[in-house]
Amino acid sequence: MTGKRLVLSTAVFAAIFGLTIGVRAQSPRAPLPDWTGVWAMQGNTVFDRASVQPPTGRAGEPGVRESPPYTDEWEARYRRNIELVRQGKFPDPVSTCGTPHGFPRIMNVPDVYEFAVTPTAVYVIAENGPNVLRIYTDGRKHPATEDLWPTYNGASVGHWEGETLVFTTISLKGSTDNDVIVDRTGLVLSDASRATTRLRKIDEKTMEAEIVLEDAKALKSPWKVTKRYVKQPPGTWAWDYACAENNRNPIDSSGRTLTLGPDGKVLDK
Amino acid sequence: MNRLTRYAIAVIVAMSLAVPVLAHHSASMFDDAKVLEKKATVKELQWTNPHIWLQVVIEENGTKTEWSLEGGSPNTLSRQGWRATTFKAGDVVTVRFNPMRDGSAAGLFIGAKFDADGKAIGRWQ
Numbered sequence: 001m002t003g004k005r006l007v008l009s010t011a012v013f014a015a016i017f018g019l020t021i022g023v024r025a026q027s028p029r030a031p032l033p034d035w036t037g038v039w040a041m042q043g044n045t046v047f048d049r050a051s052v053q054p055p056t057g058r059a060g061e062p063g064v065r066e067s068p069p070y071t072d073e074w075e076a077r078y079r080r081n082i083e084l085v086r087q088g089k090f091p092d093p094v095s096t097c098g099t100p101h102g103f104p105r106i107m108n109v110p111d112v113y114e115f116a117v118t119p120t121a122v123y124v125i126a127e128n129g130p131n132v133l134r135i136y137t138d139g140r141k142h143p144a145t146e147d148l149w150p151t152y153n154g155a156s157v158g159h160w161e162g163e164t165l166v167f168t169t170i171s172l173k174g175s176t177d178n179d180v181i182v183d184r185t186g187l188v189l190s191d192a193s194r195a196t197t198r199l200r201k202i203d204e205k206t207m208e209a210e211i212v213l214e215d216a217k218a219l220k221s222p223w224k225v226t227k228r229y230v231k232q233p234p235g236t237w238a239w240d241y242a243c244a245e246n247n248r249n250p251i252d253s254s255g256r257t258l259t260l261g262p263d264g265k266v267l268d269k
Numbered sequence: 270m271n272r273l274t275r276y277a278i279a280v281i282v283a284m285s286l287a288v289p290v291l292a293h294h295s296a297s298m299f300d301d302a303k304v305l306e307k308k309a310t311v312k313e314l315q316w317t318n319p320h321i322w323l324q325v326v327i328e329e330n331g332t333k334t335e336w337s338l339e340g341g342s343p344n345t346l347s348r349q350g351w352r353a354t355t356f357k358a359g360d361v362v363t364v365r366f367n368p369m370r371d372g373s374a375a376g377l378f379i380g381a382k383f384d385a386d387g388k389a390i391g392r393w394q
Binding site: 060061062085088090091092094095097110111112127128184232236237238239240241242243245246247248249257259261262267268269 | 293294295296297298301313315317318319320322324335337339341342343344345347348369371372373374375
């Protein structure tokens, strides 16, 4: 091969290869799903409604419990919390109007949700709180361990599998002293918890989040919980939610949730 | 009635039948096994987050007492048809609520029926 031919061949190869790379880089992905609208969680705020006992039990009622695959140590801790619920001394940490619900509880709150889908991220916006879960889908990886610190909602990255968003959440704060809870039955997880969530629309009126929790400290095996959200009528509004606007339910030093009168004085006897 | 309207009505009916949700704190102070029904005069509706509060005056045995009745968030209640003006000072109503376990003058709002026109709001079957 002469030098001229070699240069020409190399140029042609480079052009074709470069073109291929360019096409790949610019190839459009499947259209993003339409998750517009306002959605409300189906059912009450028991996190794992598949295992709750009694089946009609509501979070915060005495004796209501679920069955996560807790280790013995964390099962004992759950039982202590259930007893505190019975005594009316298991305060909800969000009653202070100062901290977020945290993940996975953010997927388990009343009022309504919006799911904002963008080409680089999905935002789960919970009216209650309000709380925002950011899920980056731009191809980034989780930050290195030394670049993370435990937070209420942790760090989430995800990718699309068809119209299903699959995301993993790490670096969660977990519960130190019931300062972060999963629900008011007394459910808590540790700072070793992490989750893989599959979020998708299963029909035009229903979103589903299949959450698989792992926790090397608190759980013996992965715990799968499914939450569903029902689409609200077209034109439904999600509103501002300012928790501290008129919070008449502070918590006293014993953990009891108080009730204040309109003058700010404690009504409880 | 088109499908959309039927769907909207179904959602509103389902929500109006729902058990009151206290979104941000334990409801253990309320006795959900007990329902009180009282004639009352509205003093004020505090249309605020995280919960609305209906302040009413209840007269019993010649004594007038102000009661604080807690409801859901204005956000959710507005989607169920409530408005900030739903209750006005001076409205005479019959109210149902779960009272405090300790007997103090407060409760968890369930429903109310207005004397003036017989209309009800909340859970009132």
